[in-house]
Amino acid sequence: MANKSLAKPHEETCILVTGGAGFIGTHTCVELLEQGYRVVVVDDLSNSSEKAIDRVRAITGTDAPGQRDRLTFHEANILDRAALDRIFSAHDIDAIIHFAAFKAVGESVEKPLEYYWNNVAGTLALCDVARAHGVKNFVFSSSATVYGEPDFVPITEECPKHEATNPYGQTKSMLERILTDLYIGDNEWNVVLLRYFNPIGAHPSGLIGEDPKGIPNNLLPYVAQVAVGRLACVGVFGDDYPTHDGTGVRDYIHVVDLARGHVAALDWMGGKVGTGAPSGPDAIQGQPAEDGSRRGVGVFNLGTGTGSSVLDVVHAFERACGKQLPYEIKPRRAGDIAENYAACEKAREELGWTAQYDLDRMCADSWHWQSMNPEGYATAQ
Numbered sequence: 001m002a003n004k005s006l007a008k009p010h011e012e013t014c015i016l017v018t019g020g021a022g023f024i025g026t027h028t029c030v031e032l033l034e035q036g037y038r039v040v041v042v043d044d045l046s047n048s049s050e051k052a053i054d055r056v057r058a059i060t061g062t063d064a065p066g067q068r069d070r071l072t073f074h075e076a077n078i079l080d081r082a083a084l085d086r087i088f089s090a091h092d093i094d095a096i097i098h099f100a101a102f103k104a105v106g107e108s109v110e111k112p113l114e115y116y117w118n119n120v121a122g123t124l125a126l127c128d129v130a131r132a133h134g135v136k137n138f139v140f141s142s143s144a145t146v147y148g149e150p151d152f153v154p155i156t157e158e159c160p161k162h163e164a165t166n167p168y169g170q171t172k173s174m175l176e177r178i179l180t181d182l183y184i185g186d187n188e189w190n191v192v193l194l195r196y197f198n199p200i201g202a203h204p205s206g207l208i209g210e211d212p213k214g215i216p217n218n219l220l221p222y223v224a225q226v227a228v229g230r231l232a233c234v235g236v237f238g239d240d241y242p243t244h245d246g247t248g249v250r251d252y253i254h255v256v257d258l259a260r261g262h263v264a265a266l267d268w269m270g271g272k273v274g275t276g277a278p279s280g281p282d283a284i285q286g287q288p289a290e291d292g293s294r295r296g297v298g299v300f301n302l303g304t305g306t307g308s309s310v311l312d313v314v315h316a317f318e319r320a321c322g323k324q325l326p327y328e329i330k331p332r333r334a335g336d337i338a339e340n341y342a343a344c345e346k347a348r349e350e351l352g353w354t355a356q357y358d359l360d361r362m363c364a365d366s367w368h369w370q371s372m373n374p375e376g377y378a379t380a381q
């Protein structure tokens, strides 16, 4: 079966966003709606809140009469094929942005079956139902984790993938392979693998942001919760790495920039920007469709190109919240690498996308969200 066309105006295009109530998902819904797209969210709310969807409506004006049907929410798990089938039947979906996944690295080591089942089997179910409805435009939420211990920094898309050190990372790597094989088996597929570096920050409205359940595993939500008084002290995992201050260096990217990278990827898939020549050992340039929509597998890093250490982040957050934050040096965390940051030329050249916001702005927006919503969505109206 042929694939849907993306070579048409945003206003006529409907995007299914799985995991659309989550941190990156909500921000991507906002950018899609602001660019005129219609959006259908499917989310099982296992690590998110429907209040986040209400906030997306408030930001984008899709809570107004006459606008509401531009955003539809379905509470469903992507493993539920019958529910997916109903959703694809009810909406004329053109493309999928697939965020829905479990994402806690430590937990994935404890619960590999749950991670492989939810992330891998869930994506297979989604692709199968999508294919049955003739939807083969697919943007996948991948991660820089697929590079493992990178051969070099800045990490280009040419950098070979290495074995992930945990089941979460394995699911990302495996799904990249699976989606590539879908294209190899059926050249109607149009797949983009977006390898995120470390998304942080929040929408400048302060209405949506990261709201992890329990004690955060990742640095930024942890620092934000120390700043707001929910946690006592930041643990800095190692100060003896070969970096400028000994603490681990990452490429933090504002979640709004990251979300815009998805909108750029859709334009690229529709043949509206770029030459169609993504590079790297994992990319495949296919034969475009007659309407100019691309076919193949595009691979893009989404980062800023700037590395910041753990202490750089703590100090930037101190500037944002206007107070000193207690921190303590702890032993290295197993599986961490010293340094990881992106080369961003490929996304700039092909997608016409570059990150706009710096670390200070990321921390300012994160603090705005955290201080307006100290308990996340739990107490939100």
Ligand code: UD1
Pocket: 103, 105, 143, 144, 145, 169, 198, 217, 218, 219, 220, 222, 234, 235, 236, 237, 238, 247, 248, 249, 250, 310, 333, 335, 336, 337
């Ligand atoms: C982690 C995952 C990565 C995943 C990403 C998305 C690992 C090894 N990697 O990236 O696969 O895609 O999250 O969420 O878990 N740090 C502290 N104190 C803390 C927390 C973190 O010092 O309380 C340090 C870490 O050692 C690291 C940096 O902060 O140097 C960033 O850590 P984190 O936010 O967990 O992200 P990554 O480990 O880069």
